[in-house]
Amino acid sequence: MPEYAIETEGLTKVFRSRFTSRELRAVDDISLRVPVGSTYGLLGPNGAGKTTFVKMLLSCTHQTAGRAMVFGRDARETEGRRPIGYLPENHRFPTYLTGHDMLDFYGALSGVDAAVRRKRIPELLNLVGLDERAHNLRLGKYSKGMLQRVGLAQALIHSPKLLVLDEPGDGVDPVGRKHIRDILQALEQQGVTIFLNSHLLGEVELFCREVAIIQKGKLALSGTVEELTSGSGYRIEGLHVPESLETELRSRARSFTSNNGSLQLLFASRGDANQAIDLLRSNGCEIESLGRTRSTLEEVFMKTVEPQ
Amino acid sequence: MNATSMNATLALVQDTFREAFARRIFWGFFGCCSALLLFLMFIMRIDVVQGAIATITIFGRNQQSTDVEALVQQTQSVIAMILYFAGMALSVFASAGLVAAVFEPGRIELLLSKPVSRTHLLLGRYLGNVLVVAANILYLVAGSWIVFGVKTGVWGGGFLVSSLCTIFIFSVLLAVLVLIGVLWDSSAVAIMVTFAIMIITPILAQKATIERLLSSEWSRVVVRVLYYVLPKTSDVSLIIRHLILNQPVESWMPVWSTALFGAVVLGLGLWRFQRRSF
Numbered sequence: 001m002p003e004y005a006i007e008t009e010g011l012t013k014v015f016r017s018r019f020t021s022r023e024l025r026a027v028d029d030i031s032l033r034v035p036v037g038s039t040y041g042l043l044g045p046n047g048a049g050k051t052t053f054v055k056m057l058l059s060c061t062h063q064t065a066g067r068a069m070v071f072g073r074d075a076r077e078t079e080g081r082r083p084i085g086y087l088p089e090n091h092r093f094p095t096y097l098t099g100h101d102m103l104d105f106y107g108a109l110s111g112v113d114a115a116v117r118r119k120r121i122p123e124l125l126n127l128v129g130l131d132e133r134a135h136n137l138r139l140g141k142y143s144k145g146m147l148q149r150v151g152l153a154q155a156l157i158h159s160p161k162l163l164v165l166d167e168p169g170d171g172v173d174p175v176g177r178k179h180i181r182d183i184l185q186a187l188e189q190q191g192v193t194i195f196l197n198s199h200l201l202g203e204v205e206l207f208c209r210e211v212a213i214i215q216k217g218k219l220a221l222s223g224t225v226e227e228l229t230s231g232s233g234y235r236i237e238g239l240h241v242p243e244s245l246e247t248e249l250r251s252r253a254r255s256f257t258s259n260n261g262s263l264q265l266l267f268a269s270r271g272d273a274n275q276a277i278d279l280l281r282s283n284g285c286e287i288e289s290l291g292r293t294r295s296t297l298e299e300v301f302m303k304t305v306e307p308q
Numbered sequence: 309m310n311a312t313s314m315n316a317t318l319a320l321v322q323d324t325f326r327e328a329f330a331r332r333i334f335w336g337f338f339g340c341c342s343a344l345l346l347f348l349m350f351i352m353r354i355d356v357v358q359g360a361i362a363t364i365t366i367f368g369r370n371q372q373s374t375d376v377e378a379l380v381q382q383t384q385s386v387i388a389m390i391l392y393f394a395g396m397a398l399s400v401f402a403s404a405g406l407v408a409a410v411f412e413p414g415r416i417e418l419l420l421s422k423p424v425s426r427t428h429l430l431l432g433r434y435l436g437n438v439l440v441v442a443a444n445i446l447y448l449v450a451g452s453w454i455v456f457g458v459k460t461g462v463w464g465g466g467f468l469v470s471s472l473c474t475i476f477i478f479s480v481l482l483a484v485l486v487l488i489g490v491l492w493d494s495s496a497v498a499i500m501v502t503f504a505i506m507i508i509t510p511i512l513a514q515k516a517t518i519e520r521l522l523s524s525e526w527s528r529v530v531v532r533v534l535y536y537v538l539p540k541t542s543d544v545s546l547i548i549r550h551l552i553l554n555q556p557v558e559s560w561m562p563v564w565s566t567a568l569f570g571a572v573v574l575g576l577g578l579w580r581f582q583r584r585s586f
Contacts, residue, residue: 013585079423086418
């Protein structure tokens with residue numbers, strides 16, 4: 001069993017104009033490792049190269065350089081795609097098919113036997129929250145949220161080991177997103193690797209253990225959500241702080257707020273925070289709370305992608 | 309071909325039929341074919357006298373008495389020619405959309421993500437498209453062959469064989485649609501190029517006359533090269549006529565050279581599809 005579900009080395013895609021010498025490096029030398037069984041989020045602003053990266057994993061787009069492996073097999077091999085379930089962004093499912101027929105079609109292409117499809121299709125449609133009526137309704141009549149759900153069901157039809165989801169929450173209401181998240185969490189429990197490409201940073205933060213941020217085709221940052229959001233600062237809230245001490249602490253703190261006798265201080269280092277605690281205690285002040293600051297994934301993302 | 313591969317092929321063919329049904333393409337053809345069959349069944353009456361001479365009655369008016377076999381063969385060749393030229397033009401027009409639909413963004417990515425090779429995907433769609441048109445051609449030809457057989461007792465097989473030639477020419481023109489579709493994603497351009505071939509090739513079939521009219525040798529060479537390279541739709545139509553009329557076919561060169569053209573064009577389409585990024 002390979003250690004990584006997805007492994008890329010120096011993956012690069014350069015789009016060249018047919019008529020001019022202009023070229024665009026959509027994905028530039030990205031090396032990424034997604035461990036088997038992990039929940040991994042791929043983030044980046046519009047045009048960062050996320051979708052091109054995903055398309056190279058699925059061999060929809062041919063790389064200019066580097067290599068992409070899925071469970072140890074070259075992603076360009078037909079059989080290499082067998083363990084992958086994929087939900088594309090801006091999908092255009094055949095509107096003439098019913099939900100049931102669509103799953104039957106993509107199931108057959110995924111190599112699922114007819115007998116297995118017959119049993120599995122109603123189960124999956126129910127799992128993603130589509131009622132009996134929707135099973136035999138043409139996709140042309142589906143709402144955006146219903147299309148996302150049936151799209152997820154089609155990605156699951158062959159019980160994939162790796163699920164690649166491009167904006168799965170797009171067009172789905174908060175209740176629906178929670179439902180999709182629950183399904184994905186259940187799959188994670190079963191050991192399915194989930195690779196999520198999403199703009200919804202809150203969703204990614206809630207669901208993914210690891211993330212990578214792509215900026216202008218390059219890998220800008222990667223790591224566990226825990227590591228990336230753990231802040232470098234320390235926050236202390238003291239009560240009844242004398243004015244002279246408050247002045248001194250303010251000069252040492254990175255930032256502060258004072259409100260109704262409560263002083264909130266933010267220190268850059270553990271040493272500064274400890275000194276402040278000593279001063280507060282030696283002056284008989286009470287400490288209401290103290291802790292390490294945390295950033296949201298959105299703050300990490302903005303810090304990474306915003307121009308310096 | 310293993311069972312998994314066979315399942316995928318069947319799914320692709322079935323999907324093409326479903327799309328043809330949804331776009332009313334199949335039903336449009338089916339309606340036209342059925343109308344022609346009804347015409348043959350109810351409007352045209354053929355009275356066979358003494359087993360050899362017949363009187364044909366259309367809309368209740370008697371036409372000239374003639375040899376029944378010749379009459380049937382002539383009528384069948386007219387139907388075959390209508391099918392060959394008008395039916396072919398309609399088929400090309402209708403099929404262009406079916407080919408281009410596969411390359412739509414949001415649809416092609418999902419197809420390519422499946423464990424099916426690109427060649428298999430495109431050939432599956434191609435086969436489905438050929439079968440959609442073939443089903444209607446066979447329905448019309450076999451239907452009218454039965455009508456003529458029942459009414460006159462003439463059961464010549466040439467008319468049935470002619471339908472295979474018509475399907476063959478369509479499959480060659482469909483290869484052109486596929487190539488243009490892969491290259492430019494445009495059903496309009498694909499239709500224009502295919503129609504251009506359908507218009508130019510009957511003109512090129514008159515190459516002997518054209519060459520006499522041309523003054524320079526190089527222009528004669530160009531005409532000759534174009535004639536041999538492009539499909540010979542006009543020459544194949546003559547072969548169909550010969551087959552129906554039970555006349556010997558002088559040369560099968562138009563058939564095999566057209567097949568070669570189709571194979572090369574389809575091969576180019578597959579090659580380009582393999583290399584293309586979506």
